[in-house]
Amino acid sequence: MSLRYLGCERFSAAPRRFSAFGVLLTLAAMLCVPALFVPDAGAAEVVPMILGSPEERRGTVEVDMSGVETQEEPPLEDSRPSQGRPRADRPRIQAPAILSISVEGSNEVVPEHILSVVTSKTGAPMDQNRLAKDADAIYEQGFYSNVDYRITDEADGVNVTFIVTENPTIEEIHFYGNTIYSGEQLNDICFTKPGMIFNRVFFRNDLQRIKEKYQQDGYVMARVSDVRIEGRTVGVYITEPKIGQIVIQGNKRTRTNVIARQLRFKEGDFFNATRLRYSLSKLQGLGYFDDVNVGFEPGETPEIIDLILTVSEAKTARIGISVGYGTESGFSGGLSYNDSNWRGRGERFGIGFDIGDREQYWITLDQPYMDQKVFAWRTGAYRRAWDDLGYYENKRLQFEYDEERTGVYAGLGRKFSERSKLSWFMTAEWQEIEVISHNGSPTVQQRREMDDGKNFSLTGRLTRDNIDEYADFPKGDIESVTAEKGLEALGGVWSYWKYWLEAKYYTPLDFLTSMFERNFTVNDIPPIIAARMMLGDADGFLPWAAEYTLGGDNTLRGYEDKRFRGDQMFLANAELRLPVHKSASLVLFYDTGMVWDTRLGEDLSFSDLVDAYGVGFRVRTPLGNLRLDFAQGEDESRVHFGFGEMF
Numbered sequence: 001m002s003l004r005y006l007g008c009e010r011f012s013a014a015p016r017r018f019s020a021f022g023v024l025l026t027l028a029a030m031l032c033v034p035a036l037f038v039p040d041a042g043a044a045e046v047v048p049m050i051l052g053s054p055e056e057r058r059g060t061v062e063v064d065m066s067g068v069e070t071q072e073e074p075p076l077e078d079s080r081p082s083q084g085r086p087r088a089d090r091p092r093i094q095a096p097a098i099l100s101i102s103v104e105g106s107n108e109v110v111p112e113h114i115l116s117v118v119t120s121k122t123g124a125p126m127d128q129n130r131l132a133k134d135a136d137a138i139y140e141q142g143f144y145s146n147v148d149y150r151i152t153d154e155a156d157g158v159n160v161t162f163i164v165t166e167n168p169t170i171e172e173i174h175f176y177g178n179t180i181y182s183g184e185q186l187n188d189i190c191f192t193k194p195g196m197i198f199n200r201v202f203f204r205n206d207l208q209r210i211k212e213k214y215q216q217d218g219y220v221m222a223r224v225s226d227v228r229i230e231g232r233t234v235g236v237y238i239t240e241p242k243i244g245q246i247v248i249q250g251n252k253r254t255r256t257n258v259i260a261r262q263l264r265f266k267e268g269d270f271f272n273a274t275r276l277r278y279s280l281s282k283l284q285g286l287g288y289f290d291d292v293n294v295g296f297e298p299g300e301t302p303e304i305i306d307l308i309l310t311v312s313e314a315k316t317a318r319i320g321i322s323v324g325y326g327t328e329s330g331f332s333g334g335l336s337y338n339d340s341n342w343r344g345r346g347e348r349f350g351i352g353f354d355i356g357d358r359e360q361y362w363i364t365l366d367q368p369y370m371d372q373k374v375f376a377w378r379t380g381a382y383r384r385a386w387d388d389l390g391y392y393e394n395k396r397l398q399f400e401y402d403e404e405r406t407g408v409y410a411g412l413g414r415k416f417s418e419r420s421k422l423s424w425f426m427t428a429e430w431q432e433i434e435v436i437s438h439n440g441s442p443t444v445q446q447r448r449e450m451d452d453g454k455n456f457s458l459t460g461r462l463t464r465d466n467i468d469e470y471a472d473f474p475k476g477d478i479e480s481v482t483a484e485k486g487l488e489a490l491g492g493v494w495s496y497w498k499y500w501l502e503a504k505y506y507t508p509l510d511f512l513t514s515m516f517e518r519n520f521t522v523n524d525i526p527p528i529i530a531a532r533m534m535l536g537d538a539d540g541f542l543p544w545a546a547e548y549t550l551g552g553d554n555t556l557r558g559y560e561d562k563r564f565r566g567d568q569m570f571l572a573n574a575e576l577r578l579p580v581h582k583s584a585s586l587v588l589f590y591d592t593g594m595v596w597d598t599r600l601g602e603d604l605s606f607s608d609l610v611d612a613y614g615v616g617f618r619v620r621t622p623l624g625n626l627r628l629d630f631a632q633g634e635d636e637s638r639v640h641f642g643f644g645e646m647f
Contacts, residue, residue, distance in 0.1 A: 095125040097157040104150075105164045108197045109143050114164065117141065126151070126158050135162065142201030143167055167198040171232040178238045180219060180270055186236075189213055198234065203227075207236070214240075218274030221305065241271045243307060244299035250311040251344075254288055258346040259311065261369065262286070271305055281469055283311070288341045290314040316341040322354060322642040332356025333641075358552075358561055360384040370414040370423060377412040378427075389562055391437075391446065393600075399440020401450065403562075405545070407431030413461075421466055427459045430490060433545040449599075450544045456492030457546070459484040467506070473525050474506035486546060494543045500536030500569070504647055505529075522579035529576060532647045534593075536569035548595050553640035556591050558612030558633025566597035568604050573647060577618070587616035589629070610634055618645075 100122060103111040117137040120130050131149055139147040146165040151158050171194055175183045190206040192199070207224050214222040219240065226237040246267055248256050262282045264275040276294065283292045291312040299306050320336040336352025342365070350364045366378030385404045390397045413425030435452045442450065460483050467476040479502070486496040508526040520527050536548050544565075550556040551563030555571060571593035578586045592611040596602040614631035629640040 218272040523582035557631035566595040
């Protein structure tokens with residue numbers, strides 16, 4: 001056996017500090033004791049090699065040295081510079097060529113698949129580093145618990161054999177600790193099935209899919225805590241953290257139960273980030289708080305998480321000022337006081353008045369929160385008076401009149417279920433109406449139409465609220481169907497049916513950014529298209545007091561209040577809301593609609609629609625969202641000033 005297999009490079013690289021006598025003595029010793037260096041040609045020698053680190057599961061590789069001919073040792077060389085002789089001229093050690101590459105120990109996996117990751121090739125020089133990397137690559141295929149290789153020397157090269165130990169074939173996969181999903185549901189997610197050879201790479205991906213399933217459904221803290229393989233059974237241990245204590249702090253005025261009822265989770269529930277985000281969004285949207293945040297603390301056990309909900313209360317009382325102006329109607333205005341969190345109970349209280357052509361006084365108290373157990377309710381009283389309203393026939397002014405209404409109402413409603421988008425609300429209203437004509441002489445028929453008296457009605461509304469509650473801006477749609485019944489009871493003198501449909505739609509215009517290559521989003525609020533449509537009809541004799549009316553700052557801008565009236569109605573409003581500052585936005589709007597009186601032979605026809613258009617500004621102030629609209633109608637232009645959006 002040649003010395004180059006035993007590492008004689010260490011000798012050839014020795015410094016040239018030996019004397020000539022020392023070199024001769026060394027050579028003589030080698031010739032006299034050949035058995036120290038050359039094995040018996042008829043015996044096989046096993047050379048231990050440790051490949052890779054212990055964690056790579058590498059074992060001892062047996063190298064069969066039988067049949068290897070001994071060769072004359074190369075002369076020792078001087079390690080000093082070679083007096084101008086190029087190093088390329090020095091003798092170099094040649095690695096033996098690989099004669100064959102095979103696999104041993106594979107039963108389920110075909111050798112072709114195993115060798116597909118091997119970079120060593122037959123005919124190429126053997127490279128120990130490359131063989132070690134090839135063994136690592138085979139191991140990373142995931143089918144094996146251990147991978148070694150054996151090198152067998154032949155006269156003209158070496159044979160390489162990769163020795164693999166296959167993982168067991170799986171008979172069962174058991175899940176422990178899972179409650180949110182059943183074992184069958186988790187097994188359906190996994191690619192690994194009973195009857196397959198266990199592959200740790202595939203199973204690692206299975207565990208990732210299980211984790212993603214939990215995360216997609218909001219259970220972001222759920223995790224696979226352990227995997228155990230016993231024989232042919234794989235055990236997967238899952239930890240699903242639960243909510244321990246819920247601590248609410250920072251609220252001085254708002255009652256704790258008002259905050260707690262907005263939470264979509266309770267103590268003992270599995271932690272769900274989706275429900276947490278929903279709850280925080282609901283709390284922030286109430287307007288009671290400047291800031292809402294949540295912290296986490298470890299519970300009594302690793303599976304328990306305590307939530308610390310901290311709120312910073314805002315001022316909920318608002319003083320409102322409204323101003324209106326028409327080129328014909330002149331100025332109008334008013335003052336109001338509103339508190340959206342009255343006495344910290346989550347109730348809304350309002351009181352105020354308007355003066356001008358539209359004079360009104362009101363006081364209201366309501367509780368808007370509802371679920372499947374808690375009723376929302378409202379109650380209030382009002383007095384409204386309109387001066388110099390016009391009676392129009394064939395779009396021509398016949399005479400003017402004044403109208404006064406005094407009334408009280410009460411109502412309640414709730415959701416059909418906790419997570420339902422559907423809710424109902426019932427309202428009972430009693431009002432007394434007085435109509436006084438002037439600046440003209442109405443006919444008997446007209447005076448009959450304008451009959452005054454007392455009206456008692458019951459109104460029922462079914463609403464579907466599909467607004468995205470996680471967005472910081474309106475996104476989604478709301479539809480409602482309403483029916484009103486006039487009753488000859490409690491002093492009421494009219495009996496009628498009245499019903500209408502209302503739909504609202506809001507959508508962000510994200511495509512504007514890519515279309516104009518400019519970011520129109522301001523403070524995370526994008527441009528928004530808002531639209532509303534109302535369609536109404538009636539059965540029986542609809543009294544003057546209950547007729548549909550259009551005109552004014554909440555229906556058809558650019559027209560005086562109650563400009564159009566009848567027993568059939570259509571209205572459509574569209575707004576383009578463009579944010580220009582974190583506290584200001586520009587609004588372009590278009591309104592169209594009409595009311596028809598079937599008693600006069602009129603019928604719903606879209607060719608009769610009138611319209612108005614204009615521009616508005618919205619400014620966020622400490623008093624609320626300020627609204628200023630300039631609208632142009634057919635007869636005049638009108639300026640509307642108030643708080644909140646029209647819809």
